[in-house]
Amino acid sequence: MFAQRQLRAALTALALSGLALTALQGTAGAADAPTATASATAETSPVASIEESTARALARSLAEPAWHRQVAEAALADEEVDLLALTARSAAQPAVDLRTTLAEAETAIAKAKGLGTDTGSLLRVSLAGKPVRASALARISPLVASAPADDDADVVIAYDSAGNAHELNAGKAPERPVYVVGVDGQKALAAGLEVIDRELAAQGLGTLSTPKTHTSAAGSAAVASTGFWTTRIKSVSVADLKEPWFKGDAEIFTLVTGFGTDGKVRVDTVTMPYLDDENTTYYPNQILVNWSNYKYNLADAVLMEDDGDTNYSSLAKALATALLTITDQGMYTPLVNALIDAMPTSWWTDDPDYVDSFYTLARETADSRTGASANARMTVERYYVSAL
Template identity: 80%
Template sequence: MVFAERQLRAALTVLALSGLTLTTLQGTAGAADAPTPTATAPVTAATSPVASIEKATARALARSLAEPAWHKQVAKAALADEEVDLLALTAKSAAKPAEGLRRTLVAAETDIAEAKGLAGTDAGSLLRVRLTGKPVSEPALTSTAPLVASAPADDDADVVIAYDTAGNAHQLDAHKAPERPVYVVGVDGQKALAAGLEVIDKELAAQGLGTPSARKTGPSSAGAAGPASAGSTGFWTTRITSIRAADLKEPWFKGDAEVFALVTGFGTDGKVRVDTVTMPYLDEEDTTYYPGQILVNWSNYKYNLADAVLMEDDGDTNYSSLAKALAAALLTITDQGAYIPLVDAIIDAMPASWWTDDADYVDSFYTLARETTGSRTGASANARMTVERYYVSAL
């Protein structure tokens, strides 16, 4: 990837997770199908702390599945739910391998919280396992030699490493979903993001750069009353009536996309403001959704223009460290008396150490005005949405 593109995506990631005022408006495989063991896993990207923890957890889980009864419990849970809380699952099991795995998970959860800057929060357990590959029955799943993988640090990796019950590493094609069932270990991205935004809110508030506020997510925020600062006479908003993305940049080993939008502008106090809008429904590409969701609350902004950016979070950010760096960088950005594009200002302000690949850029919608209505195509022609003006009346 070109370095400049990495810079843009990194800066947008920073925006999405920060801002001076963050407010959310919201089949059994036969012997011929078995992958070939490899002695060592190829290095495809710089290893991240979170990816390292996920990898170690995947290998520990794979070894534990050598015990048939425990494997059956894991298989049943994975078939019943899209994502399974590993720590909770081991707590419910009397199997000896589950007991040993639980000790590993307790330490891993502590390490995950530290790596993501969530230590001391009420985020709870974050490590999950899900089943991918072609649909399979429970008997077929439990009779198949299990493989457990974790996502590589780089979405552009060519291979995904999976482990068998002996701890041997196998290479899977990163560009094509596996034919056989594979367990994938990862972090609950939505849960981590929610906890991380709270960490950033508190840190920025301590620096005098924002006040923590209640968060609303998803379509349910469409007709809700806005923040207390909106006043008692109601306010105008821009609402999404339909939205569609052609490519959500999410490979099979990452599961469903975790998309959020960010709206940038200057707040009524003249300070930089970023409002994040979670979009948990937008998890499939080439699918049109009709959320009726508020994107921009114009009572929060000084000018009649704002930019909106869609991102898909990859979840390797240390929220506490990020908040401290943002506070130092964004304090230098001031209102010049006219609307300016904040993306450029933040790219210039952020230190080079933050040019990482933590999230995927989906698309941008620039210069949305309060009067904007109808269909808009994003700057990258990857997403398209229809918006309307929507007035939220006071109670």
């Protein structure tokens, strides 16, 4: 399902599928309300609503031939194109007008995802459909769509440069090129995990950087001047990434949790940007657990997949609220269930999906493990990080 996961072919070959292009009843003008399908999405998914509005605005702007040529060349040169940056490089009036719309959309996207204003631009456009040369692409009447928030959507709504809405079959690749508007998932995830780290650290549930000292179980300060032990991922694979094929690459992250050296629950975030395809083994040699952060010789890891609408600020607050109620009983207690229960799934429609969990990883663990849900498999090893 994830075999050829490149935005040009997948995210993008998207549910934007099939050019069984059927114009919806009625013509959607520039100020018209979205179709019924789009409206339902807009009510439940703020990010999807912004993406859909951006797709309509981009489609209308492409009525100008010179600007359309610039977009076509950029989309063929890159798998995903930064829309705000692209408009900044163009003097065409439609690009200038679109830039104002994009600036407002970027602010709204950052707010909807609980990110700071310093995150930078997130909206991207990619190309789906039959391969074509730039000169030919610029001559084709463009269609612009955005991926629906609903994983089970049957159709994708696309717009032409006149503002007409079309339904694309979600099960077939389009016979003509289609531009797809979406969010840079990896950039948003990286910024979002920083938000979570900051919030949890402020609540005493983590730190923003690896400490040079830590407190032992007996309470004495031990200086880790020579280095520290970690658990490192040698290989990892996932059978089901919980991500529909029309969404593009998965954004996988892991929440590592245990009791910190102060006896409080601790959560460390780990991003896994390489983990794109199902049933594919990756060899990242990535550090998963830094044992100098933990009081006990055990920790848990929960793999999650971000589906797009996650509000990271809200997620961090929900995690902190739930985990602050758990106290150290003088022995290790698995925290996976408490962490999963804390996920505020009612706060967004396209919510982070549970992928799998690994209970009671020990500092001495050096073997292959299958997750509790038999969905993910990891081979880990002990690894010592020496001080400089």
